[in-house]
Amino acid sequence: MTGLHGIARHRATAWWLLAAWWLAALYSPAHADPAALRLQPGAGARNVWPAVTLLADATHAMTVQDVWNHRDDFAPPAAPDGALGLRKETVWLRLPLAVDQPPRDPWVAALGYGAMQEVDFYLVRDGQVLQHAARGYLRPATRQSLASRTPEMELDLAGGLRYDLLIRVHTPGPMILPLSISEQPERSRASQRELLLQGLLNGLALCLILYSLVQWRGQREKLFAYYALLALGSAGFSLQFFGVGAQFLWPGQIWPERHFALLSGFIALVGSFLFLSQALASDAPRSRYVRGMRAGAALMAAAAVAHALGLLSVQTATAIMSVFGLVPSAASLPMAFRRMRQGDPVGGVLLMGWAVYGLAAGIFAGMAQGLLPVNFWTLHSFQIGSTLDMLIFLRVLGLRSEALRLAAHAALVERDTMRSLAHTDALTGLLNRRGMQLTLQSALAQCDAGRPVAVYLLDLDGFKPVNDRYGHDVGDELLVAVARRLGEVAGPARQVARLGGDEFVVLAAGLEHAGQARALGEALLQAFRTPFALRRHRLQVGLTIGYALAPLDGTAATELLALADMAMYRGKQAGKHRLRRCAEPAAEAPQAA
Numbered sequence: 001m002t003g004l005h006g007i008a009r010h011r012a013t014a015w016w017l018l019a020a021w022w023l024a025a026l027y028s029p030a031h032a033d034p035a036a037l038r039l040q041p042g043a044g045a046r047n048v049w050p051a052v053t054l055l056a057d058a059t060h061a062m063t064v065q066d067v068w069n070h071r072d073d074f075a076p077p078a079a080p081d082g083a084l085g086l087r088k089e090t091v092w093l094r095l096p097l098a099v100d101q102p103p104r105d106p107w108v109a110a111l112g113y114g115a116m117q118e119v120d121f122y123l124v125r126d127g128q129v130l131q132h133a134a135r136g137y138l139r140p141a142t143r144q145s146l147a148s149r150t151p152e153m154e155l156d157l158a159g160g161l162r163y164d165l166l167i168r169v170h171t172p173g174p175m176i177l178p179l180s181i182s183e184q185p186e187r188s189r190a191s192q193r194e195l196l197l198q199g200l201l202n203g204l205a206l207c208l209i210l211y212s213l214v215q216w217r218g219q220r221e222k223l224f225a226y227y228a229l230l231a232l233g234s235a236g237f238s239l240q241f242f243g244v245g246a247q248f249l250w251p252g253q254i255w256p257e258r259h260f261a262l263l264s265g266f267i268a269l270v271g272s273f274l275f276l277s278q279a280l281a282s283d284a285p286r287s288r289y290v291r292g293m294r295a296g297a298a299l300m301a302a303a304a305v306a307h308a309l310g311l312l313s314v315q316t317a318t319a320i321m322s323v324f325g326l327v328p329s330a331a332s333l334p335m336a337f338r339r340m341r342q343g344d345p346v347g348g349v350l351l352m353g354w355a356v357y358g359l360a361a362g363i364f365a366g367m368a369q370g371l372l373p374v375n376f377w378t379l380h381s382f383q384i385g386s387t388l389d390m391l392i393f394l395r396v397l398g399l400r401s402e403a404l405r406l407a408a409h410a411a412l413v414e415r416d417t418m419r420s421l422a423h424t425d426a427l428t429g430l431l432n433r434r435g436m437q438l439t440l441q442s443a444l445a446q447c448d449a450g451r452p453v454a455v456y457l458l459d460l461d462g463f464k465p466v467n468d469r470y471g472h473d474v475g476d477e478l479l480v481a482v483a484r485r486l487g488e489v490a491g492p493a494r495q496v497a498r499l500g501g502d503e504f505v506v507l508a509a510g511l512e513h514a515g516q517a518r519a520l521g522e523a524l525l526q527a528f529r530t531p532f533a534l535r536r537h538r539l540q541v542g543l544t545i546g547y548a549l550a551p552l553d554g555t556a557a558t559e560l561l562a563l564a565d566m567a568m569y570r571g572k573q574a575g576k577h578r579l580r581r582c583a584e585p586a587a588e589a590p591q592a593a
Contacts, residue, residue: 036096041104048179049081057090064122067092084175085370093167102159108187109165110152112178114243120168121153141252149243172314174368198244201387205235208390223400226275233268234386237261262317266304272328273297279396280335329354346399353392360385425498428483436497436505440557443509444550453509453550454517457564460502461542461576481532489527521545521579542577544568553582
């Protein structure tokens with residue numbers, strides 16, 4: 001019995017071992033890897049990072065076979081999805097793929113960030129490399145690499161098999177690796193959406209640049225030129241960062257890929273230093289703040305030239321930009337707060353723009369340092385923030401344009417006021433001697449024998465006794481009333497001037513004949529038969545008029561005024577309150593009052 005029980009125990013143990021072996025074989029990696037990404041048609045773009053493991057190569061010399069032999073050394077990345085930060089070593093990514101059924105459309109592995117030096121895609125099955133694609137801007141350009149703005153490879157997969165996708169990445173900048181696996185139609189739609197977004201944002205930036213340059217040329221205001229520099233730098237950085245430049249503007253050119261982003265950043269910093277100093281302190285060009293901002297702009301321009309000539313490495317240039325990136329805003333904060341407290345809207349607009357830009361730059365920096373995951377919003381945060389910043393700063397240009405318009409209007413008003421004061425009598429508002437001479441010269445240039453011009457010189461009779469008895473205030477009030485009555489009688493088509501004292505001139509152009517000139521003179525004379533009702537007095541003054549006709553009596557302004565003056569004195573000598581023409585004989589009977 002004991003022997004039978006022993007045999008039974010051994011058989012049970014054997015069955016348990018057989019079951020364990022069968023389960024292990026069933027769930028062994030050769031059949032299905034739980035960590036593998038299962039590719040199913042119609043599933044759309046997949047979040048691959050939960051299945052990605054990472055291996056660092058500090059020697060930069062490991063081959064794909066070396067990596068395959070060390071595949072057990074791969075470990076999950078410690079950084080958030082797709083954000084590995086600044087890494088000096090070469091990084092290998094491993095993504096196991098499981099294909100259950102034959103794909104209807106090709107699958108595409110893509111890294112959605114283009115500014116990387118070397119990217120190698122390897123499709124491996126059981127240690128054998130089935131496909132290899134070399135991408136990155138240090139690699140020779142091919143038709144396949146230029147077909148996309150970012151590194152990608154179309155995978156040749158068969159149903160029911162397991163693969164490993166190995167990706168080698170080497171680049172001096174931040175390792176931003178938005179890895180995706182999607183079917184070709186979905187990948188094409190995603191690429192088209194991204195190109196549409198880049199076209200909209202870069203097209204907007206181009207419009208802002210052209211607008212500011214046109215305004216600068218038209219208004220000669222430096223602020224618009226500095227804004228163009230700022231917008232140009234931001235747009236240039238986005239062109240290189242998102243791979244648009246490498247695909248369309250400089251395909252296959254290594255130098256722009258190495259330098260364009262940093263050069264654009266330096267240009268943006270130069271524009272930022274100059275734009276902010278001009279917006280906040282254009283009225284104090286010699287202040288310490290303005291001198292410091294100009295020195296910062298000069299230093300950034302020098303750094304840009306040095307980087308373009310190869311005197312500054314990518315790492316050094318990046319460090320300089322990191323140090324000085326926030327200097328323009330930080331140095332301008334006190335000025336902006338001061339302007340805002342003074343009620344200047346420019347200060348508030350700049351603070352709003354900095355808040356938006358600071359948030360976007362912080363998100364982008366967190367992603368670049370490996371602190372935030374890579375997704376649409378973090379990847380595009382800087383570009384969207386820069387665009388919003390440019391649109392907010394556009395309000396500063398609008399405020400400056402309005403200020404320039406108001407200043408120009410004020411200058412015109414001041415000019416017209418000064419001209420009016422130079423040509424207008426301050427007491428009566430009539431033309432003064434200078435204004436009358438200019439008006440008379442203009443009228444004489446258009447007169448002829450068929451359309452004569454009459455010049456009347458008028459002198460008040462009895463004004464001095466009014467001044468002596470009632471004082472100069474009443475005398476001035478009377479002169480204003482005289483000016484008003486002369487204007488009413490002469491009509492709006494005639495010009496009235498006060499030469500000084502109680503002497504006035506009336507200019508009548510476009511007359512039809514000499515008799516019409518005499519009729520106007522008699523109307524003026526007749527108008528002074530009625531007393532003047534002032535505020536506290538009712539006063540009577542007379543009028544003596546002398547006049548001359550052009551071109552009958554003369555053609556020069558000074559000559560006509562002199563002839564009219566002589567005729568007026570003849571009227572005074574004849575008993576005052578008379579109308580005389582210079583061409584009339586001195587013995588002519590006086591005109592009755």
